[in-house]
Structures are given as structure tokens and as C-alpha cells.
Amino acid sequence: MINFEKNGGLVPAIAQDVDSGEVLMLAWMNREAWEETLRTGQAVYYSRSRGRLWRKGEESGHVQQVVEVRIDCDADTILLKVRQIGGAACHEGYKSCFFRRVMGDQLQIIAERVVDPAVIYRKQ
Amino acid sequence: MINFEKNGGLVPAIAQDVDSGEVLMLAWMNREAWEETLRTGQAVYYSRSRGRLWRKGEESGHVQQVVEVRIDCDADTILLKVRQIGGAACHEGYKSCFFRRVMGDQLQIIAERVVDPAVIYRKQ
Numbered sequence: 001m002i003n004f005e006k007n008g009g010l011v012p013a014i015a016q017d018v019d020s021g022e023v024l025m026l027a028w029m030n031r032e033a034w035e036e037t038l039r040t041g042q043a044v045y046y047s048r049s050r051g052r053l054w055r056k057g058e059e060s061g062h063v064q065q066v067v068e069v070r071i072d073c074d075a076d077t078i079l080l081k082v083r084q085i086g087g088a089a090c091h092e093g094y095k096s097c098f099f100r101r102v103m104g105d106q107l108q109i110i111a112e113r114v115v116d117p118a119v120i121y122r123k124q
Numbered sequence: 125m126i127n128f129e130k131n132g133g134l135v136p137a138i139a140q141d142v143d144s145g146e147v148l149m150l151a152w153m154n155r156e157a158w159e160e161t162l163r164t165g166q167a168v169y170y171s172r173s174r175g176r177l178w179r180k181g182e183e184s185g186h187v188q189q190v191v192e193v194r195i196d197c198d199a200d201t202i203l204l205k206v207r208q209i210g211g212a213a214c215h216e217g218y219k220s221c222f223f224r225r226v227m228g229d230q231l232q233i234i235a236e237r238v239v240d241p242a243v244i245y246r247k248q
């Protein structure tokens with residue numbers, strides 16, 4: 001169903017808030033992450049920095065409940081429509097990882113932190 | 125501003141409809157595509173299949189006018205908020221490339237074609 005031949009077996013997966021339509025983040029899936037996401041109904045990615053499966057929320061408890069799964073015309077990109085538990089998809093405490101806008105040669109923060117990152121990870 | 129060190133100099137770029145919030149497509153940018161996008165105000169990607177810059181709409185005339193540019197927390201993914209001229213971001217004639225939903229082990233088409241692909245590319 002998915003073409004895992006490119007990017008060393010990884011495909012990009014976009015997580016979008018199912019209610020607001022806000023794009024929350026982009027992460028990567030290998031075949032195992034994809035299958036685990038479908039099996040569990042929660043977003044499971046492959047962390048390139050950790051070199052292993054990453055069950056989103058495994059440290060913070062802030063999982064992503066997957067409401068709908070779409071794939072693109074080339075079957076090499078995944079779109080998850082999710083409910084983000086805890087309100088913040090971003091490890092920096094913002095709802096979305098895309099909290100910065102390009103303005104000329106500057107970056108402007110255009111969102112408020114919804115969670116204190118120190119509090120998220122203290123839960124562990 | 126962008127970290128082009130991963131993925132062989134390419135970063136994923138998500139195009140989202142600025143009005144509806146619909147995710148239209150994901151493509152790739154190298155540094156030159158990124159700079160051309162900012163300079164021209166129209167989405168320019170790097171086509172991996174063609175091995176060159178791809179000015180979205182160069183064949184069809186259906187360009188993407190870039191209204192806002194965001195980058196993510198790791199500065200390795202780009203989010204473009206765009207106006208899709210012609211109504212179809214997808215080369216198959218759908219508004220969004222994500223026109224298929226996963227239902228068990230099946231794919232279900234959940235959108236209508238808005239343009240006949242044969243008509244788009246005859247314009248060339």
C-alpha cells in the first residue's frame with residue numbers, strides 16, 4: 001500500500017489536527033511504524049535520531065489518536081488526521097511544530113506555548 | 125534558516141491550502157528551490173524524478189501562490205500556505221494528492237476530480 005523504496009525505507013508522515021486542520025508536525029515511518037500505527041490507532045513513527053520506533057507520547061503521555069489515514073497519489077507520503085492528547089504536538093510545548101513564520105530573513109514566532117516542555121517530560 | 129544536511133540536501137515541503145486548511149501535497153526542496161520560492165512568491169520544488177528544479181505549474185500553468193512560509197522546530201521541514209491556481213494540486217486532477225483513505229486493507233477514493241488531467245497537460 002505504501003512505497004517504502006525511497007529515503008532508505010522511510011516515508012514522510014504528516015500529522016494534521018482532525019478538528020482545526022492545523023498541520024501539527026512531520027515525522028517519518030518505516031514499514032513497522034506504519035503497521036503499528038494501523039494496528040494500534042495511535043501514531044507510531046520511526047525516530048531517525050534515536051534509530052528506533054517512536055511511539056508518539058511514549059514519554060509525555062501525549063499520544064496522537066489516529067482518526068483517519070490518507071496516502072498520496074504516489075503512495076510515498078502519509079497523512080494522519082489525529083487528535084493530539086495534551087494539546088501540544090511539539091516537544092517545545094507548542095500545539096504545532098510549525099510555530100515560526102518566515103518574514104524576510106527573520107523568523108517570527110506566531111503561536112503561544114500551550115504546555116511547559118519541562119512539565120511534559122517530568123511526567124515520565 | 126533551513127537545515128539541508130539530511131536527506132541528501134532535500135527537505136520535505138508541505139503545501140496547504142491557505143483558505144480551507146486542506147493539505148494539498150508534499151514535495152521536496154533543495155536550497156535553490158527554497159531560495160527561488162522565497163524570491164518569486166511561487167512554489168518551486170526539486171523534482172527527484174526529473175533531477176532538476178520544478179516550478180510547480182510550469183507545464184499546467186497551475187502555479188501555487190505562496191501566502192505564508194513556516195518552518196518547523198527542527199528547521200528541517202517547510203510548510204507553505206498557498207493559493208492553488210486552477211484548483212488541482214495533484215497531477216491526477218484532484219484538489220489534493222491525498223485523495224485516498226485507508227480503510228482496512230483497502231484504499232477508498234474520497235474526493236472528486238476537479239480537473240481532467242488530460243486537459244491540464246494539453247495546455248503546455
